[in-house]
Amino acid sequence: MIRRTFLTRALSAAVASLFARNVSAQKPENGMQDMQGMSDMPSMSGGKMHMAATLAPADALPAGAPLAVLRKLTNESSEPGVFLGTLVAQPVQHEFLPDKPTTFWQYGNTTQGPVVGPLIDVREGDTVEIRFVNRLPQPSTIHWHGLPVPPDQDGNPSDPVAPGATRVYRFTLPSGSAGTYWYHPHPHMKTAEQVFRGLAGPIVVRSADDPLAAWPERHLFLSDLRLASDGSIPANDMMDWMNGREGQFVLVNGARRPRILVATDERWRVWNACSARYLRLSLGAGHRFAQVGTDGGLLEQPREELTELLLAPGERTELIVRAGMGPADAVLTAGVYDRRKMAMSHGSLPPEPHRALADVRFEPPSAAGNPLTPRAIPTSLRIVPSLGVPVTQKSVVFSEAMNMAAMQRSGASTHGMPAGMTFMINDAIFDPARISLTSRRGEVELWSIENRTDMDHPFHLHGTQFQVIDREQGAVNTPEPYRAWRDTVNVQPGETVRIATVQEMAGNRMFHCHILEHEDLGMMGTLKVI
Template sequence: MKRREFLSGVLGAATATLFARASVAGEAMPGMGNMGNMGGMAGMSGTSAEMPHAPAPLAAADALPAGAPLAALRTLANDSREAGVFRATLIAQPAPHALLPGVAPTTFWQYDGAQSSDHRGPVIGPLIDVREGDRVEIRFVNRLAQPSTIHWHGLPVPPDQDGNPSKPIEPGAEHTYRFTLPKGSAGTYWYHPHPHMLSAEQVFRGLAGPIVVRAADDPLAAWPERHLFVSDLKLAADGTIPANSMMDWMNGREGQFVLANGAREPHIEVVRDERWRVWNGCNARYLLLAFDDGRAFAQVGTDGGLLGAPREGVSSLLLAPGERAELIVRAGQGASAARLLAAQYDRRKMAMTHGSLPPTPMATLAQVKFAPQEASKALPAQLLPIERLVPSDVKKSVVFSEEMDMHAMHQPGASKRSMPQGMHFMINGESYDPARVTLTSRRNEVETWTIANQTDMDHPFHLHGTQFQVLARESGGQRIEETLLAWRDTVNVKPGESVHLATVQHEAGDRMFHCHILEHEDLGMMGTLRVI
């Protein structure tokens, strides 16, 4: 059943209208504060005594201060004195941050280094700054009350070191991840948890951090570099981070605050042309990057590293959840100012009646002042040669679909469950089962994958352990060949669209692939690829 029709025959028109109004407001109706409290739906025809307590109201949209200078990301210290070895400790633990006046500090879950106990810096996990060829050893200590893992998003690490949900690190336990970064892996990556059914919460409470892998022959190494790690925060007026509402689970969570390096609308001053690395570390928010005055920038890199040549004259660039980009931002010819935006993008979020919710409103990511002190310099005409993958005859098909079972969602006791009942996000007709192998591939064999989105909203596809190249997009019977040759590990797939890509896995073992709206991943839109 199409998800936009799932209320038909189940709820009356008045009830459906009530749901729709709550969803348009961006919050669940009273009694719907957590999908674990689905009994609020089951009890709608009863008395108010049957309804759970309403969630705390959200903090006002201007409750967080804005305009402070963009904070530098913390850097994870290398404890090794051996050349070519990066050895460090990451600790996942609760961390208090005073955000709102007059209320208790907000408790985030945060990655800290072994030497760091100061929580005054950005919530964002420390930057892991490494080089091609490095042997990496990171000891992970879990001080949360939940099992967790660390997934090295986009990096070509061995399957048993990739933080897959099959290898959880229990509360109080630790594990050392070990891998070597091969030549050609330079790029912009990130790390975040990947325990099944817990990933979304752990990320929206703060567990995520950036990775930069550098090459010895980087043609842009001399350019000043700026890092913008974008996340969002849903914050209650009492300073707590609320659990997911029903609409959060259905559409993916979007907080009312969009943050760059952990702060709202920070100030950036650009005095010379800069290389920007931008991460979309949000659970579900899409970032249509643009300046409000329409000024152009150049794109020089994607998820897996530099492009073959710069893309000049870019005025907007879409980053789906999990995607990254490298940009060249020019200081310009004279003093000026602009806002860096997450411009409005319609990903067709679900309404509780027919149709979709309005697009997420535009958000300001940063206030940028341009005060040039140097003449602009030319980019190299060529950046990094990219070898085009030549697929074999082996083809794989991945189909995104959704299903809502209102009968299951109304069952007694649904309010006591931690995950929503009857809400299924599927790949190839099935929700994720840890015991099931969805697809099988052969090591070193280049394959063509087709990712088909049979739902009514956008879904970003992510494949572990490798990068891929998009070949073409197909919609409404029309196929459009991809003109940008680039390395990616995440790609957006629009409703009714099929994306064709070429990919190859180089190590045997199990790899995950899934929608990178983390709520949908937790609800089953994930599969296992077995590489033999």
């Protein structure tokens, strides 16, 4: 059954009328925000469908504070080359709405500063040991997104940490692993909830020969938040499970629309830690920037004179932002991007309009009344060697199906998720006991990721980085214009993306869609490396 029309054929009249009423109320300029603010949208919690609370207005959170500096995880070791830290996942209350405390799940018990996990700042060659304490009411893990860590240290869903339990993760960061990474939970069928309640944090791995090490560095950790008018964080509704959750607030380092003052040329590390939101980043047509890095570190050469850059959920980038030749103002925005979100009757929802993320003030100093000379970006940043000729191939196909009889059955939902809504890889939903694909250590492989659904899906592979080789859409093959290390790549409807990759450690690895609701609903597989 085609997903775009399934609800008009099978859902009960009462629920269908609610969906139809909400969808018809949308206008292209308002996108999902109007529908998310309505009090009669059904949501899923505790295995039952119920009516969601009215959401707080999109301007309910204060804006305009200076960009918060991310807190750092304390290194408890005094030994060179060893990083010891402790992450405690626990409920913590913050007052985002006046006199209406919000209970977040976060790493650490601080009520000051951003609701973002502490930055783990380490170097290539470091041995990292993180003691994880789970004080949540449900099992959790920590997945080290993008890092080449051993399979049994990667927080896979098969290795949950029970409530009240402690787990130590230990790994050594190899040479060549410098880059911009992040960490978040990965328990099966609970990942989406734990992330949208606040559990995520940044990682920076540094190298000894970084050609940009002397540049002033700024961190922008972008996350999504939905708040009800009473300050609570509501459960997912049916639309969230189908399309992936987008809140009415996009936070930058835990705050709505902060102010950023740029007085000199800067290196920006940017994380898209949203569950499903795509970020088409821009500073406006009059402010160009250079991309110097992707998920797995620096590019070979900078990509200069960019006016926008798309980050899919889970992706990261490194940018050079110029202070310019004189005072100026700009707005960091997430531009319109149509990821083809599902409508309830037919066709697609209109894309969300552009959204202001931060206000940027450029105030470069001058010497004797003359603007300072811009700092030159090295023309060569690093060598990104080709992985060579693949010795074998793998195929991954994204697909989906809706079982309307199951969705209507009373009490059929489990784990707060709708029954009968299925997102698949290679025609199967995730089964912890099933090996989806098998690879050999050290063998270069060519993976084809094909999207047979009618919406975008970001593909993520654990345990290694990969290189995008080409993209095929409508029988047109487009080679990737530059070589880079990545662990997440967007795949559009009808598109096939081919990547080269190699796994170096034996064990089980996950691969999945990084729209977290789709991952929880089954769009995930297990790769066995032998």
